[in-house]
Amino acid sequence: MALDHDVSDAVLGKSNRGRQSDWSGTDDHDIGLQHGSLPAFATASLLASTLRFGIRGDFVIGSSRKERMSILKSNGSPIDIDFVKIPRHLQLSGRDLIPFNMNGLNLSHLPAPRTSNHMSDAIALEQSAVTTPSNFNMPDIPDSLRTLMAEVGPKWRDDTAGHVDMMITAFSEVLKLVSRDDVTVHRDIAYGPHERQHLDVFLPAGNVTAPPVVLFVHGGAFVSGHRNRTEQVYSNVLCYLAQCGIAGINVGYRLATHATYPGATLDIAAAVDWARAHAHEYGWNPDKVFLMSHSAGAAHAGSYAYDPAFASAGKPPLAGMIVVSGRVRIDNLKANPNAKKVEQYYGTDASRFEGYSPVHHINRDSVATFVAWAEFENPLIDVYCAELVFRLAEAKRKAPPMMWLPGHNHSSAIAHIGTSEDRLGKAIVSFIENPR
Secondary structure (H helix, E strand, C coil), X not given: CCCCHHHHHHHCCECXXXXXXXXXXXXXXXXXXXXXXXXXXXXXXXXXXCCEEEEECCEEEEECCCCCCCCCCCCCCCCCCCCEEEEXXXXXXXXXXXXXEECCEECCCCECCCCCCCCCCXXXXXXXXXXXXXXXXXXXXXXXXXXXXXXXXHXXXXXXXXXXXXXXXXXXXXXXXXXXXXXXXXXXXXXXXCCCCEEEEEEECCCCCCXXXXXXXXXXXXXXXXXXXXXXXXXXXXXXXXXXXXXXXXXXXXXXXXXXXXXXXXXXXXXXXXXXXXXXXXXXXXXXXXXEEEECHHHHHHHHHHCHHHCCCCCCCCCEEEEEXXXXXXXXXCCCCCHHHHHHHHCCCHHHHHHHCHHHXXXXXXXXXXXXXXXXCCCCHHHHHHHHHHHHHHHHCCCCCEEEEEEEECCHHHHCECECCCHHHHHHHHHHHCCC
């Protein structure tokens, strides 16, 4: 879906007459109001990369990187108001209210953004069918961390392990600001006899009837990693989904030191079986089971999702597969810094790697898949994610939904979920609502 000209201009604070408000260098704030016809479709998910917004009543208020303002009616009809003045001394913070009424349009119920000390861009949108967490509960990625990402990104491959640790530590601090009060968590549930065969369940608060459930499979280069890398990562993914009304399961599995191929994939199969068997107990829909995976986790989840050797006869298929920065092709190439770790799990016979690779098994009947990867990846992972997209497109004769994350790296691609940079999160939720 593409934004039309009118909506794009509204985001930038322009009217159809080309006027534009700039709040710098004046005593009062000019507020540009959109004129003209507007589409009534939901645009919240498309604005997430530049806006942080929270829904309150019929309107959405958010702030962008630009000091502009435009207001649209949430039903898509125009607001017949020209520019108005708001005194610079009007300071809003927290959940203060906007105390004015413009041409009969009562804006007194609009909250100000949590982090703003002045009035920010307000854009009223038709509420999206995709329910997402209020951005009052979603911290920004600090400028200092963005600077670090920009510095580390181009040299990510020089020290993948060190850079992974750096990003996990930094994003864990950011994610500490996310409230989890509205998520019910059941921790450390066994789905098998091994100590690694445990999972955590994340449920939406409130009356959510039979939501879909997403099983998340973490990475760790086959020989390390944990479903709770830190207290915040990778549970950030499941908390975000639960806040969107989707049940989540954070899955642990045996590493190469415990079981070689296909041990981890068999663990994923057992976790999926557990999810279906306990659907009534936890309230999710057993026919809407999704897998989501990151890094090496995508090798294990991908084998279960695509390789017919692991298909469970007589059981319902997965509803969808989500791959974020996934190693969906198996190799021990020199360019792969984790080649020896691959061999610990898959063995050293490279002639078997093609058959072990999830991408090898793609066909026209493969499960609906969403693929995302970062600009700065562990070597070859971007190539293999692109190959997965190509093979799905070739087999199904249509391209799958996908996303490339500029400025992000292998770790931030997953660790930033739950922050106000919400483009990937919204795309994942949209896919879960409509797998294709």
